[in-house]
Amino acid sequence: MKAVVINEFGTADVLKMAEMPKPVAGEDQILISVKAIGINPVDTKVRAGGHLISKRLKFPAILGWDISGVVEDCGSGITKFKSGDEVFGNLGFPNLSGGYAEYVLANENEIVIKPKDVPFEEAAALPVVGLTAYQSLHDYLKIKSGESVLIQAASGGVGHLAVQLAKIAGAMVFATASGKNKDFVESLGADRFIDYTSEGFSVIAKNMDAVQDAMGGEVLYDSIRCVKQGGRVVCLPSSTKDDPKAIELARQRNVNLVWPMMYKSNEQLSLLARMMEERKLRMHVGHVFSFERMADAHRQIESHWTVGKVVVKVNG
Ligand SMILES: NC(=O)c1ccc[n+]([C@@H]2O[C@H](COP(=O)([O-])OP(=O)(O)OC[C@H]3O[C@@H](n4cnc5c(N)ncnc54)[C@H](OP(=O)(O)O)[C@@H]3O)[C@@H](O)[C@H]2O)c1
Numbered sequence: 001m002k003a004v005v006i007n008e009f010g011t012a013d014v015l016k017m018a019e020m021p022k023p024v025a026g027e028d029q030i031l032i033s034v035k036a037i038g039i040n041p042v043d044t045k046v047r048a049g050g051h052l053i054s055k056r057l058k059f060p061a062i063l064g065w066d067i068s069g070v071v072e073d074c075g076s077g078i079t080k081f082k083s084g085d086e087v088f089g090n091l092g093f094p095n096l097s098g099g100y101a102e103y104v105l106a107n108e109n110e111i112v113i114k115p116k117d118v119p120f121e122e123a124a125a126l127p128v129v130g131l132t133a134y135q136s137l138h139d140y141l142k143i144k145s146g147e148s149v150l151i152q153a154a155s156g157g158v159g160h161l162a163v164q165l166a167k168i169a170g171a172m173v174f175a176t177a178s179g180k181n182k183d184f185v186e187s188l189g190a191d192r193f194i195d196y197t198s199e200g201f202s203v204i205a206k207n208m209d210a211v212q213d214a215m216g217g218e219v220l221y222d223s224i225r226c227v228k229q230g231g232r233v234v235c236l237p238s239s240t241k242d243d244p245k246a247i248e249l250a251r252q253r254n255v256n257l258v259w260p261m262m263y264k265s266n267e268q269l270s271l272l273a274r275m276m277e278e279r280k281l282r283m284h285v286g287h288v289f290s291f292e293r294m295a296d297a298h299r300q301i302e303s304h305w306t307v308g309k310v311v312v313k314v315n316g
Contacts, residue, residue, distance in 0.1 A: 009049025064099025
């Protein structure tokens with residue numbers, strides 16, 4: 001089978017197409033013919049070598065966690081799935097599992113049934129960003145109807161879902177992105193769009209109940225300043241975790257600051273997919289690449305100008 005592998009850490013150029021053995025389903029495994037792969041910033045961080053997961057890789061390594069596809073074979077211990085099922089999920093994140101391949105193995109708890117009306121590309125795009133946005137808003141920010149929330153990077157993968165989920169929760173949503181993405185972000189339901197390239201968001205978004213930050217650094221410091229005393233802030237990039245200046249600022253302002261780590265939940269994944277099927281939640285796949293152009297998909301993510309999600313199509 002074809003797979004995209006890395007034999008060293010580095011730029012997107014280290015991603016190479018290779019011929020690898022097709023995996024065989026063990027007793028408790030499911031063999032999936034991959035249709036689409038969702039690409040996330042973490043993929044590029046692992047590839048570059050600086051992520052915790054990078055240390056555990058053995059070369060040649062196959063990256064990739066978010067996939068959709070069709071079940072081709074099941075081990076004798078599998079009861080929930082059968083050949084021909086259309087599925088999607090997050091493969092063993094943060095373990096090493098190899099989603100950049102024509103075929104992958106999954107356990108029963110790593111995948112869920114894909115609703116028929118949700119395209120493979122949109123399903124593959126969902127797991128990491130959908131779970132992150134859902135958990136950020138509900139587990140950590142605990143958004144309640146009528147509260148105000150600021151969503152940073154609202155045009156990106158996590159942000160564009162967070163805006164919609166915050167609206168569904170009944171929040172008043174302030175959202176930052178570049179001016180060119182104003183119409184897109186407003187179409188998601190944002191009440192107050194802020195062009196971070198020309199407006200200081202902390203001047204406009206004041207006394208917020210909660211903020212979801214996607215940047216860290218100065219953006220995080222200003223995010224802490226724009227929540228009310230006792231407010232809540234989540235900061236998504238784990239590379240900024242435990243920034244002492246942010247912790248001190250949060251302490252001074254009595255702000256609850258958390259760096260969350262996405263966890264897997266098939267219940268939440270199925271709920272989000274159902275919302276997509278019912279057209280209550282819109283997954284915007286802004287950039288689609290062929291399997292051969294995996295390196296360009298990584299370059300797109302690293303541009304920091306991604307609108308919605310980056311997806312790579314496999315096998316048609
Ligand atoms: N902790 C976790 O479990 C977890 C899970 C998922 C993701 N993450 C992290 O969360 C971050 C966001 O992930 P993602 O998938 O949403 O990334 P993404 O799709 O690549 O985000 C790109 C977006 O960032 C926006 N942006 C760039 N600079 C900005 C700024 N100064 N202010 C506001 N927006 C800005 C861009 O908006 P414009 O193009 O409109 O300028 C673009 O839409 C990443 O660092 C990722 O690693 C963490």
